[in-house]
Amino acid sequence: MWFKNLTVYRFNKPFSVDTEALETSLEDFTFSPCSSQDVSKFGFSKALGKLGHTLVHSAGDRHLICATKEEKILPSQVVKEALEEKVAQIEAEEDRKLAKKEKDALKDEITTTLLPRAFSRRSQISALILPEIEMILVDSSSAAKAEELLALLRKALGSLPVIPMSFKTPIETQLTEWLKDNSTPAPFEMQDEAELKSDSDEGGIVRFKQQDLTENEVLAHLEVGKQVHKLALHFGQSIAFLLQSDASIKRLKFSEEFRAGNDEVGTEDPLARLDADFALMGSELIALMNALVEALGGLEESL
Numbered sequence: 001m002w003f004k005n006l007t008v009y010r011f012n013k014p015f016s017v018d019t020e021a022l023e024t025s026l027e028d029f030t031f032s033p034c035s036s037q038d039v040s041k042f043g044f045s046k047a048l049g050k051l052g053h054t055l056v057h058s059a060g061d062r063h064l065i066c067a068t069k070e071e072k073i074l075p076s077q078v079v080k081e082a083l084e085e086k087v088a089q090i091e092a093e094e095d096r097k098l099a100k101k102e103k104d105a106l107k108d109e110i111t112t113t114l115l116p117r118a119f120s121r122r123s124q125i126s127a128l129i130l131p132e133i134e135m136i137l138v139d140s141s142s143a144a145k146a147e148e149l150l151a152l153l154r155k156a157l158g159s160l161p162v163i164p165m166s167f168k169t170p171i172e173t174q175l176t177e178w179l180k181d182n183s184t185p186a187p188f189e190m191q192d193e194a195e196l197k198s199d200s201d202e203g204g205i206v207r208f209k210q211q212d213l214t215e216n217e218v219l220a221h222l223e224v225g226k227q228v229h230k231l232a233l234h235f236g237q238s239i240a241f242l243l244q245s246d247a248s249i250k251r252l253k254f255s256e257e258f259r260a261g262n263d264e265v266g267t268e269d270p271l272a273r274l275d276a277d278f279a280l281m282g283s284e285l286i287a288l289m290n291a292l293v294e295a296l297g298g299l300e301e302s303l
Contacts, residue, residue: 001048001277002259003126003139003285006241006249007146010299011134013161019058022065022129025156026055031068036116040071042152045124048278051271059275062282063129067149072118074111082110125149133286136162141250165247166300167293172197172245174296175228182214184233185295193232193242196221235288243292254281 017025031043045068046052057064086106087098098106125145128137138146143164154160167174178184179194194213197205206221222228229245238258242250262276293299 001274002254002281003128003137004252005139005141006252006285007138007140007143008165008247008249008289009136009138009146009150009162010165011131011136011161012163015134015161016061016131017063017129017157019056019063022058022063022157023054023056025158026065026153029152029156030055031070034070034072034120037112038072039074039115040069042067042069042148044068044152044156047126048271048274051274057275057278059279059282061130061132062286064126064278064282065129065153066124066126067152068122068124069148070120070122072115072120074114074118079107079110079114082114083107086110127153128282128285130282130286130289133289135165135289137285137289141248143246143248167247167296167298168300169297170245171243171247171296172227172229175231175243175245176222179213179228179231180219180222187236187291188295189234191232191234191240193230194218194228195230196226197229198224198226200225235291238284239288254284258284 026044029043031045032041034041044055045066047055047057047064047066049066055065083103083106087103090106091098125148126139127146127149128139130137136150138149140146140149150160150162178190182190184190190213192211192213193209195205195207196218206226208218211218227245230242232240232242234240238255240251240253240255244250259277259280262273262280265273265276267273
């Protein structure tokens with residue numbers, strides 16, 4: 001339930017959807033396992049996992065969705081070795097060299113033969129659709145995987161007017177000022193990790209971890225023109241995270257004290273606890289995004 005990373009997108013046109021309509025739209029793109037000849041399959045799955053009953057879990061105008069991907073694991077070296085053996089056999093029998101087109105056809109044939117015996121692996125990716133703040137938060141550290149989920153959602157809905165989140169002022173400019181002045185706007189607090197990068201190709205990258213970022217050793221890098229591209233922050237007493245210059249958020253961690261806010265719900269009804277955790281997480285992520293937008297000087301005007 002608790003998101004660990006955020007790749008953030010914003011709606012650049014008005015968007016609204018109710019739970020029932022969203023559920024209906026996703027049903028035609030429900031996940032199904034790979035058949036013997038499928039290399040991969042990708043589709044929507046129950047939002048709350050094994051305990052859930054629907055593809056969408058909503059609280060007001062906040063919608064949680066999840067997609068599952070299954071991929072066949074067929075090591076390239078296995079295919080290569082089988083292909084080389086087959087090519088050598090045919091070339092010896094026919095006393096000629098095979099053309100590239102023939103080798104490609106053999107490779108496809110070998111892959112088709114091996115797929116039914118290949119192992120498979122599954123992964124899941126969740127997203128929080130938040131029309132109230134005009135954003136979609138994808139729980140992924142990979143922009144490519146986030147885009148894959150959005151592409152599936154766009155296919156299900158027919159259209160999805162979103163763009164990656166960006167700010168009026170480059171994030172690295174703001175983060176550099178915060179570090180230089182040793183001052184972060186409330187309710188954020190700077191922690192002990194940062195990555196500084198030079199704009200020039202020769203300048204390089206320097207990383208600090210578990211270090212006081214106000215020390216001269218750190219500040220000296222700012223004096224020679226490096227800028228802060230990653231900075232560890234706390235949001236109040238609830239969330240620790242690493243903010244990056246591409247507007248993504250990594251290593252999102254909700255504090256034990258914050259998560260304990262739902263302890264009165266108990267664990268006797270796991271589904272009720274998941275629902276309570278979803279409401280708690282959703283509200284705090286909205287507060288985090290609103291605070292970030294304000295602290296970083298506002299979002300870039302959409303085209």
